[in-house]
Amino acid sequence: MGENKMNLILNTWIFESAVKEGTTQTELVDRVAKLGVDGIEVRREYFTDTAQETKSVGEHAKQQGLIVNYSVPDEVFLEDGTINPKLKQYFDEGSVMGISKIKFNTGHFDRFTGDLKEAFEGLPLDQIEMNVENDQTPVSGTVKAIKTFLDAAHDAGLVQLGYVYDLGNWGFTHGDAVQSAKDLAKYTHYIHLKNTIDQDGTMVTSDDLNTGMFDWKDIISYLPHDVSFALEYPMKDDEQILEQIKVFRAGVGE
Template structure:
């Protein structure tokens, strides 16, 4: 299995001016297999995407790309910004790109034709359960993913985001069982209630989820990502160890 570090982990460093280019080498030193860069963290996107590609080639890291946008617009159209996002991904040499599904429920076109406009022979498209009713429920996700399977041969998968199920009041285990056949990528983080408000914790073993048990319902031959802010490289290394021991790697 492949372990990715999502750059949300380094939220504090990014806020202080560290670029995602610099984080590539840091992720490599921590012993992960890859990095998932976040589009909202770029400050000079054309320059940084090229630099990330070079740094990843030098370190041998896999690069995945998280884009905070929807695959389908409010009117049900395929997002016109997708070619731009994929071009950014190509500049970085990414393996996977991730979106929210958006309003596939309003899509009325030909899905195979729509997706054929994207370079899915080079980059795998994934959708994630987010924290909304539109894109964060099993029926919404399964409807899209099943349509892709039935109507196209497109390279499309699903990102199971553990922590997000708490925010949509979903059943994490039932969701894992329902969506396992489509799961190509797993984002791990835990969640707990603090003063009546749900928050993401900085420790896989702190929170409402028994992540080890939940992983028994999901495939293991996929990319995994840790995705929660941590205070230090020492803590990140410790959490990597927790993950690797937990999955028997």
């Protein structure tokens, strides 16, 4: 399931311009392999033919020896508090790709009234690590929303469930990135790194880890180190990506 050492993953948002020009995530698997990292995080919204592409991503990743993680832009709990019936489908798609981790947003857990253990029955939580992320919304992007859900999940025996600490998103929600790291460290299985620039009150994602409102090296000192880290911000070319990989490795002392 999860990897118990530091790994570096490239999220395919990095290649946003190439995706817009028609590059598939299968092609990006091969490109990522040449960049000397441990894995790729594919984004569901970038698939145009999900059934065909999940199969080919899985095949290419296996050939290249890459970890695959899956980012799904959907909520665990729907607006009425019921569990999302599509979760099984998303796990099935992930299984085809041989993924290690799958990521969602929490959604409306505050309206959930059922039995948590029962709600997650049938999902392969021992084979695929399931995490929720702080997104850029008031519903799923607060410490309270994430901690309330994960406290309840662990109390129900769902100790496999964890958290993706997304640094850049705290800029968009005006959350306290350091306090959030301290509060959620025990649940953190995965860290998304991007920095955020405040342009006269408008938040934009930086294309350089060292440029922005966050001291990422300080913040990760409050988080586990034996986890996967993903770079997740658009970059213009492979030269810049390699430079940012160096920035990351220097910052974590590799």
